[in-house]
Amino acid sequence: xxxxxxxxxxxxxxxxxxxxxxxxxxxxxxxxxxxxxxxxxxxxxxxxxxxxxxxxxxxxxxxxxxxxxxxxxxxxxxxxxxxxxxxxxxxxxxxxxxxxxxxxxxxxxxxxxxxxxxxxxxxxxxxxxxxxxxxxxxxxxxxxxxxxxxxxxxxxxxxxxxxxxxxxxxxxxxxxxxxxxxxxxxxxxxxxxxxxxxxxxxxxxxxxxxxxxxxxxxxxxxxxxxxxxxxxxxxxxxxxxxxxxxxxxxxxxxxxxxxxxxxxxxxxxxxxxxxxxxxxxxxxxxxxxxxxxxxxxxxxxxxxxxxxxxxxxxxxxxxxxxxx
Numbered sequence: 001x002x003x004x005x006x007x008x009x010x011x012x013x014x015x016x017x018x019x020x021x022x023x024x025x026x027x028x029x030x031x032x033x034x035x036x037x038x039x040x041x042x043x044x045x046x047x048x049x050x051x052x053x054x055x056x057x058x059x060x061x062x063x064x065x066x067x068x069x070x071x072x073x074x075x076x077x078x079x080x081x082x083x084x085x086x087x088x089x090x091x092x093x094x095x096x097x098x099x100x101x102x103x104x105x106x107x108x109x110x111x112x113x114x115x116x117x118x119x120x121x122x123x124x125x126x127x128x129x130x131x132x133x134x135x136x137x138x139x140x141x142x143x144x145x146x147x148x149x150x151x152x153x154x155x156x157x158x159x160x161x162x163x164x165x166x167x168x169x170x171x172x173x174x175x176x177x178x179x180x181x182x183x184x185x186x187x188x189x190x191x192x193x194x195x196x197x198x199x200x201x202x203x204x205x206x207x208x209x210x211x212x213x214x215x216x217x218x219x220x221x222x223x224x225x226x227x228x229x230x231x232x233x234x235x236x237x238x239x240x241x242x243x244x245x246x247x248x249x250x251x252x253x254x255x256x257x258x259x260x261x262x263x264x265x266x267x268x269x270x271x272x273x274x275x276x277x278x279x280x281x282x283x284x285x286x287x288x289x290x291x292x293x294x295x296x297x298x299x300x301x302x303x304x305x306x307x308x309x310x311x312x313x314x315x316x317x318x319x320x321x322x323x324x
Contacts, residue, residue, distance in 0.1 A: 011080030
């Protein structure tokens with residue numbers, strides 16, 4: 001580890017997805033801003049994650065494996081933040097990828113906006129078959145886009161898109177465990193940050209590609225073909241982001257037309273329920289997604305448990321624990 005403090009610390013929480021993790025690490029290493037440290041924190045990994053990290057041979061990249069499995073990302077992220085030394089702090093989910101200009105653009109935007117935290121919209125890769133992937137029939141949408149440039153807690157913003165001043169992270173405090181919140185730990189933390197009255201601003205350029213496990217049944221049990229494809233495109237094809245943005249723009253307009261033409265009845269009805277429920281939640285200081293999450297999933301922590309079942313992570317953890 002270099003002795004001098006880096007400009008920015010990036011934290012990746014991970015559990016037993018070493019092949020996909022390798023793509024996330026490499027995306028940080030391609031950053032146009034070189035003054036960073038990457039802290040990879042394993043949630044008591046039992047696979048070859050340590051070897052995959054070490055194989056990069058990059059002194060800016062470190063790995064620590066927790067002695068006790070937290071079962072979700074709050075524990076590893078808190079450990080990573082505690083180890084961070086940079087003036088700025090960023091997160092990257094282990095199944096997401098930075099475009100090369102993410103850190104440089106975000107830090108510059110923080111300065112221009114005199115903000116405590118900025119985020120960028122994300123290009124989200126929607127699930128696709130192997131055949132569609134091979135013939136470039138990709139599907140993308142934009143996520144994390146608010147009505148203006150200020151943060152709105154009704155909009156989900158992946159932690160992979162956040163860049164903040166590290167002292168601000170200390171002021172907001174630790175990530176709360178999923179069992180203590182109806183929403184995910186990341187959205188709970190961002191909501192708490194917003195409630196401090198801090199300046200949270202959007203960088204109006206997508207600089208992160210998300211391939212979310214939660215959108216893919218059994219994703220923890222599958223291979224990494226989507227990540228292999230998109231990481232190669234990001235590395236080798238200068239126009240890939242523009243192509244993905246064009247596909248996302250078409251998808252967005254088609255979705256808007258579903259509402260305009262009355263073809264999205266169930267979504268419209270859900271919105272009619274969500275608006276007053278979220279307004280009431282905000283009025284009493286709760287996260288706007290909490291009422292519907294409580295209605296759908298019941299107790300705190302059940303949302304994350306449902307996501308673990310969907311991705312196959314719950315069974316994978318159980319098997320890993322049996323081996324130890």
